[in-house]
Amino acid sequence: MTALFYINACIAIATTAMVIFSRHAVHALLYLVLSFLCISFSMYLFGAFMAAALEVIVYAGAIMVLFVFVIMLLNIGPNAMQSERMSLSRIAPIMLCVVLLLAELIYVLCSQDANVKYTEVTIREVAVALYTQYSLAIEIASCILLAGLVGAYRLGAKLNEIR
Amino acid sequence: MTSVPMHHILMFASVLFALGLLGVLKRRNLIFIFMSVEIMLNAAALVFVAAACKFGAPDGQIMFVFILSVAAAEVAIGLGLVLRYEHMFKTLDANAANQLKG
Numbered sequence: 001m002t003a004l005f006y007i008n009a010c011i012a013i014a015t016t017a018m019v020i021f022s023r024h025a026v027h028a029l030l031y032l033v034l035s036f037l038c039i040s041f042s043m044y045l046f047g048a049f050m051a052a053a054l055e056v057i058v059y060a061g062a063i064m065v066l067f068v069f070v071i072m073l074l075n076i077g078p079n080a081m082q083s084e085r086m087s088l089s090r091i092a093p094i095m096l097c098v099v100l101l102l103a104e105l106i107y108v109l110c111s112q113d114a115n116v117k118y119t120e121v122t123i124r125e126v127a128v129a130l131y132t133q134y135s136l137a138i139e140i141a142s143c144i145l146l147a148g149l150v151g152a153y154r155l156g157a158k159l160n161e162i163r
Numbered sequence: 164m165t166s167v168p169m170h171h172i173l174m175f176a177s178v179l180f181a182l183g184l185l186g187v188l189k190r191r192n193l194i195f196i197f198m199s200v201e202i203m204l205n206a207a208a209l210v211f212v213a214a215a216c217k218f219g220a221p222d223g224q225i226m227f228v229f230i231l232s233v234a235a236a237e238v239a240i241g242l243g244l245v246l247r248y249e250h251m252f253k254t255l256d257a258n259a260a261n262q263l264k265g
Contacts, residue, residue, distance in 0.1 A: 001165040009175045016179055016202055020186035025194050032198055035179075039209055042175075045165045046216035051208075051224045058231050059205065063238050070242045071194060074249050093188030097181045104177045108170045116172060118164035119219045126221040134225050141232045148236030155243030 001118075005045050012038035025071050029064060036060040047120040172213045179206035193245050193255045197238070204234050 015035040022028045036059050044052035130138065179202060186199025208230045215223020245255070252259040 002167055005165055005167050006171075009171075012175070013178055013182070016182045019202065020182060020190065020195070020199060025192070028195060028198060032201070035202070036205065039179075039205055042172075042209065043212050043216075046167075046213065048212045048216050048224055048227075051212045051215075051227045054228060054231060055205075055208075058235065059201075063201070063235055066238060066242060067194070067198070070245065074246070074255070076192075076194065076249075076255055093185055096188070097185040100184075101178065101181050104174060104181075108174045111170050113169035114217070115166040116169050116213055116217045117166045119216050121215060121219060121221050121224060126224045129221045130225050130228065137225075137229060141229055144236050145232055148239045152239040152243045155240065156246055 001045065005042060008038050008041050008045070012042070025076055026068070029067055029071065032067075033060050033064050036064070045118070046116060047118045049120070050123045050126045169213070169217060173210065176206045176209045176213070179203075179209070191257050193248060193257055196257060197241055197245070201234065201238070204230060 012035050015031045015038065018031040019028045019035060022031060036055060040052045040055040040060070043055065183199045183202030183206060186202065187196050190196055190199065208227050211223045211226045211230070213223070215221065215227075248260070249255055
């Protein structure tokens with residue numbers, strides 16, 4: 001089971017790299033959905049069932065579908081190639097990320113941490129804590145969602161006129 | 164059952180985060196920048212859930228729920244903005260909006 005996590009991590013990193021290096025927008029989206037599924041499986045391997053289920057249902061199932069709809073609406077799939085030239089002349093972002101990763105690697109190799117074991121945190125415990133301790137945060141999150149709803153409606157309502 | 168050192172999970176999440184950061188800095192298409200931001204959010208959420216599993220507490224998963232809701236609201240408004248952008252500039256290149264004049 002531990003080997004499953006490492007295989008899963010390799011697949012997640014590979015698909016995420018395919019997201020940012022692919023030229024077709026829809027291909028990148030499908031790779032991103034696969035990456036989310038891999039991350040959800042990682043959460044599942046450690047007993048966080050609610051997080052794994054919510055990741056699949058909300059992230060891969062709603063947010064990515066929204067992306068797909070917008071890309072279909074804009075019809076930019078093949079045209080995404082024309083607005084990009086992945087030239088290596090701007091190498092600073094790549095160097096920044098490589099430096100960050102090297103620093104992380106050195107830190108990881110020099111540290112000794114305890115293991116994260118498979119601990120079942122059931123949905124019941126999460127729900128009890130969510131609705132008793134964090135009830136205020138639920139209200140604030142619903143306000144955020146309301147703001148998102150109103151903003152999205154206002155932004156997408158009339159594309160011909162800006163009032 | 165699975166028993167993975169914590170720093171392996173942190174390394175995994177930071178690799179994903181660095182890939183998302185690379186996508187934000189490197190790509191010029193707005194949709195790709197948006198997707199890279201989602202990758203970064205997901206990597207941070209994975210760290211929260213891993214911490215929750217380490218301590219056996221549900222608080223990390225609760226934070227994951229809130230990260231999810233914030234990401235959903237952000238995607239909704241962001242995609243509305245992308246639609247407006249495409250309507251105005253007729254392209255999704257981020258460099259097309261390099262002047263303050265509307």
